[in-house]
Amino acid sequence: MNNGNEKISGSEALIRALIQEGVDTIFGYPGGAIMPVYDALFDHLDKIRHILVRHEQGATHAAEGYARASGKTGVCMVTGGPGATNTLTGIADAMLDSTPIVVLAGQIATEFIGTDAFQEVDFTCVTQPICKWSYQISSPEEITWAVARAFFIARSGRPGPVVLSIAKNAQVGLTAYVPQKVNYIRSYDDDPEIDMSRIEEAAAAINSAKKPFVLAGQGIELGNAQDEFRAFVEKGDLPFGCTLLGLSVLPSSHPLNMGMLGMHGNYCNNVKTNECDVLVAVGMRFDDRVTGNLETYARQAKVIHLDIDPAEIGKNVPVDIPVLGNCRKTLALLTERLSRADRSEWKDSFEAYRREEYEKVIRKELYPGSGPLNMGEVVNAVSEAVGHNAILVTDVGQNQMMAARYFKFTSMRSILTSGGMGTMGYCIPAAVGACVARPDRTVCAFTGDGGLQMTVQEFGTIMEQKLPVKLILLNNSYLGNVRQWQQLFFNRRYAFTHLENPDFQMVASAYGIPSRRVTERPGLKDAIREMLETDGPFLLEACVAEEGNVMPMTPPGQSIDNMLMEC
Amino acid sequence: MEDTVLYTIIVHSENFSGILNQIAAVFTRLQVNIESLNVSASSMKNVHKFTISCKTTPKNMDKILGQINKKMDVINASCYTDDEIFQSEIAMFKISTDEFKNSDDTSRLLRGYNTHIVEVTPDFIVVELAGSSEAINSLYRELTRIGCAVKQFVRSGKVAVTASPLEKVSDLLAKRAERYKDRLQ
Numbered sequence: 001m002n003n004g005n006e007k008i009s010g011s012e013a014l015i016r017a018l019i020q021e022g023v024d025t026i027f028g029y030p031g032g033a034i035m036p037v038y039d040a041l042f043d044h045l046d047k048i049r050h051i052l053v054r055h056e057q058g059a060t061h062a063a064e065g066y067a068r069a070s071g072k073t074g075v076c077m078v079t080g081g082p083g084a085t086n087t088l089t090g091i092a093d094a095m096l097d098s099t100p101i102v103v104l105a106g107q108i109a110t111e112f113i114g115t116d117a118f119q120e121v122d123f124t125c126v127t128q129p130i131c132k133w134s135y136q137i138s139s140p141e142e143i144t145w146a147v148a149r150a151f152f153i154a155r156s157g158r159p160g161p162v163v164l165s166i167a168k169n170a171q172v173g174l175t176a177y178v179p180q181k182v183n184y185i186r187s188y189d190d191d192p193e194i195d196m197s198r199i200e201e202a203a204a205a206i207n208s209a210k211k212p213f214v215l216a217g218q219g220i221e222l223g224n225a226q227d228e229f230r231a232f233v234e235k236g237d238l239p240f241g242c243t244l245l246g247l248s249v250l251p252s253s254h255p256l257n258m259g260m261l262g263m264h265g266n267y268c269n270n271v272k273t274n275e276c277d278v279l280v281a282v283g284m285r286f287d288d289r290v291t292g293n294l295e296t297y298a299r300q301a302k303v304i305h306l307d308i309d310p311a312e313i314g315k316n317v318p319v320d321i322p323v324l325g326n327c328r329k330t331l332a333l334l335t336e337r338l339s340r341a342d343r344s345e346w347k348d349s350f351e352a353y354r355r356e357e358y359e360k361v362i363r364k365e366l367y368p369g370s371g372p373l374n375m376g377e378v379v380n381a382v383s384e385a386v387g388h389n390a391i392l393v394t395d396v397g398q399n400q401m402m403a404a405r406y407f408k409f410t411s412m413r414s415i416l417t418s419g420g421m422g423t424m425g426y427c428i429p430a431a432v433g434a435c436v437a438r439p440d441r442t443v444c445a446f447t448g449d450g451g452l453q454m455t456v457q458e459f460g461t462i463m464e465q466k467l468p469v470k471l472i473l474l475n476n477s478y479l480g481n482v483r484q485w486q487q488l489f490f491n492r493r494y495a496f497t498h499l500e501n502p503d504f505q506m507v508a509s510a511y512g513i514p515s516r517r518v519t520e521r522p523g524l525k526d527a528i529r530e531m532l533e534t535d536g537p538f539l540l541e542a543c544v545a546e547e548g549n550v551m552p553m554t555p556p557g558q559s560i561d562n563m564l565m566e567c
Numbered sequence: 568m569e570d571t572v573l574y575t576i577i578v579h580s581e582n583f584s585g586i587l588n589q590i591a592a593v594f595t596r597l598q599v600n601i602e603s604l605n606v607s608a609s610s611m612k613n614v615h616k617f618t619i620s621c622k623t624t625p626k627n628m629d630k631i632l633g634q635i636n637k638k639m640d641v642i643n644a645s646c647y648t649d650d651e652i653f654q655s656e657i658a659m660f661k662i663s664t665d666e667f668k669n670s671d672d673t674s675r676l677l678r679g680y681n682t683h684i685v686e687v688t689p690d691f692i693v694v695e696l697a698g699s700s701e702a703i704n705s706l707y708r709e710l711t712r713i714g715c716a717v718k719q720f721v722r723s724g725k726v727a728v729t730a731s732p733l734e735k736v737s738d739l740l741a742k743r744a745e746r747y748k749d750r751l752q
Contacts, residue, residue: 124585129592133639153639183750186740187581187642193746311633 007174010140011040014104014166017147019047020179023075025436027051027062031079033106033119036171038077051436051465054457056083058429060090061455063101065433067094068416069391069441071224073154074101074433080108081119084165085126089423091161092130096420097245098222100159102150103131109168110138123165132160138167140175148180157190158309159222192308194325194333202304202321203337205278206236209302211346213269213276214240215261215290218419219283219307220249225328226412229282230254232335237343239350241269243284244404248414252388258350262290263554264401268353270560273298280304283327286316287420292560306330360565361551366406372545373521375399375474379406382444382472385528390442390470391416391434395427395451398480401550403446425454428471432458435467442470442532449475449501459511462537470531471513473504473541476548484549488567489556508539515539569624573602574646575654575727576632578617579609579736581640590617590641593634599623603656603700605724611737614642618726642736647729654727658696658703659685660710661719667692672713680706691718700725 008016014037018026026048030038041050053059056078063074078087084105094101108117127134133153137146143166150162206212220229226249233240233256241261242249250257259266261273270292273279279301284290291297294316304321305313313322323330365376379402383390388408394400394417409415416434418426431445452473462469483497508515514534518527518541531538552563580586587606594601602620609616623631628646635644660677664687667673677694680702686693696706703722710717744751 125588128585128589129596184744184747185639186743187640189743191747309637311630311637314629315633 005176008177009036009040009171010143010166010173010175011036011171013140013143013175013177014147014171015040015044015048016177017144017179018075019044021147021151022072023048025049025051025066026075026077027053027059027066027433028077029053029056029059029079029083031083031106033080033108033168034077034083034104034166034171036168037104037106037166049436051432051461053429053432054460055455056086057089057425058432058455058458058461060087060094060101060103061423061426061429062433062436062461063103064090064094064097064099065393065416065430066437067100067433068430069413069434070437071413072437073151074099075104076101077104078106079119080106080123080165081121084121084123088126088130089421091127091163093418093421093423093426094161095130095132097418098159098218099161100154101161102154103161103163105163105165106171107136107165107167111169113167123163127163131163134163134165136165136167137170140170140173143170143175144178144180145182148182149185152182152185153188157188191326192310192324194330195323196333198321198323199330199333199337202280202323203334205302205304205321206238206280206334207339207341209278211272211276212236212238212278212280212343213272213301214238215243215279215281215284216240216246216249217243217282217284218245219327220246221412223283223308223326223328225283225331226250228328228331228335232331232338235335235340236338237341237347238280239272239343239347241265241273243287243290243419244417245415245419246284247404248409248412251410252408253410256347260404262287262560263292264405264550264552266354267357267552267563267565268350270554270563271353272350274300274559274561276301278302278304280306282306282331283308285312288316290560291316292554292558292562296559357552357565365551373518373524373542375402375476375544375548376406378472378474378524378542378544379403379446381524382528383407385525385532386442386444390414390444391438393417393427393431393434393443393445395447396422396424397448397451397482398476398484398548398550399446399448399451399474401481402474405550407444424451427451428455428458428462428469431469431471432461432465432467435469436465443468445469445471447471447473448480449473449477449499449504450479452504456507459508459513463511463513466536468535469537471537471539473539474544475501475504475541476544476546477501478546480548481550483547487547487549504539504541513537513539515541517541517543519543569626571622571624572628572648573620573622574628574648575652575725576617576619576621576635576644576646577727577729578619578635578644579642580615580617580638581642582608582613582615583640586615586638586640587617589638590619590635593631594621596634597623597627597630599627599631603724605726609736614736618724620725643739647727651731652727652729654699654725655697656700656703656723656725658706658720658722660694660696660706660717661691662694662715662717664688664690664692666715670713670715673710673715676706676709676713682706
């Protein structure tokens, strides 16, 4: 086919370069400035599946969902101007959550750049502060280099989004196809050198600790270090709590897994964070939702931080022993040096707080007996019905916190949620990406009535692709999380948080998506059974208590262990 | 509120377009003003050098360095306080030739500051002073004080060399290439 002298269009070179990077799926939306690439793609549909979304923001979240569920790099392709700017939310979301995606955006021809031509936006400049690398391809010769570099950057080191703007003349100009491979960039230390003296120090600190506590973040999944993490905590008998994005690093049922950290996390974890003598953070970034007030956060503890990103170490919490490096390597080195320990007494001390949380919060949330449905009981019932074995996708807000608290996991890469950005509308498109990435797994997507309406157009994508998303709408007719804060901190002044909603079943049926509405407890299990037994997508609308609250909760600005159990 | 410190940041980067913008955006994000900026080629081919000075808190400076170092095409960035560097800048003063000829004070002052004359025309002379920011400030102040009308005044961004031995960028890159040599084969 290619004898080396053959000249092909930049668009054809782009598609070949994507195939060479192992791309088999693109989430996209065509438009004027990307048409030549779409035309080239049309000849390669045997190798690349294109999922036509209904809005470019959806393409980015779908690419994120695909990346998080598969461990591969997600790809989306859009036109320039508004098509490009519509991806900004997804790019920023991927940046904060370290999700590897590559955004390919069309751009007007270089000769018109700077003239305010139709759909001209300086997309490279706009995206630079919110992505790992943004580059404008101005000639066809640059394409294979830029694509190879983009994929290397997106997936290596601390992963993140990369943006390529491709000028129209680069798409249509002719070039020889010269395949490129990038696995080293001299200005980019993607696998930092491990300082062995820090490993020795950290191991000694853990070995001599009486009350060590481990914080597990998404970095463990991103580094494919699940086995190394398991060996580490098991050898040292180290109890651990998970960040929101780290919830599926080890099964929820693992005896050392104490649940979630932070504002709506498990009480024992927040108490023990402020009681432990050594705190070991692995692949997490001490987000304010995890730490609460920094002035009172783990002040008594010697802090060990394992991270691949030097900018994270000491950023929020002072670190006593920084361990820079890929945690797959650093965890293994630490584990070799750990003495086998039995910390039963320390672990048992978590129990009283677990019991208190169970009695004051969990029992009431999951087994209320009477009254309207609770969000938590719906989540719990779905999780049980899928044997805790599904991929969880959430939107943002109460649905997200309830799902994070009560959905259980048995395997890694099972929680897809917008953690750092808190992007409402993430759920439906991310679920699209998850279904495409993992047709072998059940995808349960929990959303609220607010978030659903932010990206409801992706019902069209679900319909067209016949994606078997099990969508659970926790409908409380409110922007529930904001309403909860209004109740607690704004004297119940519910400013613009009540939603006058459409009939969601009619919306679903317009897209050919079967649905069922449950309002009462007795119908819940049967509705879930019907949802799971239905081939293809299904919308289960659970009408839940309008003023349900996510408890426990650390009020903003408070010490993390100062949790409200009820309100 | 932490006290602010005057820092000089030295950045080495690849010579790609748009890097200045990315570095400047880090300062914008933290609402820190750049006091002085110099960008030039370095001693190494295709490596550019930025010398940036700004006043900010030590805590903000950690964030600034972390974020600059994170930029894909930045090779390294580090910061120094005044006692850790030798620094210099250049200023040019345009003064009317008559004033220079007729005012002993002006010519004495210019000589006293070790300025040197760059250009002389019938209308004006241009003198140049290379030195510390303080020396330049001081000369300008004194010229104003004696009533000398400076027709134009311009100063460059600061440049600096470190007092301590600084690892050369070429050595840093060579070490890094050695660490990644398996990938380079």
